[in-house]
Amino acid sequence: xxxxxxxxxxxxxxxxxxxxxxxxxxxxxxxxxxxxxxxxxxxxxxxxxxxxxxxxxxxxxxxxxxxxxxxxxxxxxxxxxxxxxxxxxxxxxxxxxxxxxxxxxxxxxxxxxxxxxxxxxxxxxxx
Numbered sequence: 001x002x003x004x005x006x007x008x009x010x011x012x013x014x015x016x017x018x019x020x021x022x023x024x025x026x027x028x029x030x031x032x033x034x035x036x037x038x039x040x041x042x043x044x045x046x047x048x049x050x051x052x053x054x055x056x057x058x059x060x061x062x063x064x065x066x067x068x069x070x071x072x073x074x075x076x077x078x079x080x081x082x083x084x085x086x087x088x089x090x091x092x093x094x095x096x097x098x099x100x101x102x103x104x105x106x107x108x109x110x111x112x113x114x115x116x117x118x119x120x121x122x123x124x125x126x127x
Contacts, residue, residue, distance in 0.1 A: 006051035006119055007031040011041040011067060012083065013059040017104070021054060024111055038062025042070045045078065052118050054102065057084040068097045079118050 008030050010021045015036070022032045033048060035041040038061055044050065053071060057064035064082060071078050080097060085104040099118045102111060 005029050005031050009033045009041060009044055009050045009053040011035045012056040013037060020106060024108055028112060038067035041067050045071050045074050052079045054081045054083050057082055072097055081114055081118050
């Protein structure tokens with residue numbers, strides 16, 4: 001029986017970041033879904049099977065933090081990678097919701113390593 005490739009949701013308000021991550025992930029054999037804001041991301045999580053989400057930390061409307069909270073509310077076992085251009089962030093706010101960080105500008109090796117690591121850890125379940 002053939003194993004289906006994991007599905008990764010890419011959430012970012014910048015189209016260029018969505019395109020870049022989508023192409024990197026598809027080239028590596030992952031299925032991708034995209035959302036340009038937190039509201040679309042939450043709806044995708046409610047209606048589709050998603051193995052991992054990469055969510056931008058700073059977005060208008062629902063921030064990355066708020067998006068992660070809503071996703072975890074919908075699916076407590078969701079795996080979430082936080083994407084940020086900031087180098088000095090306080091992970092204490094995020095540690096119970098995310099399985100890792102990826103930094104902008106994106107580096108292909110960093111993305112592949114972070115995605116593989118995230119898919120191979122137990123999800124952090126929040127209540």
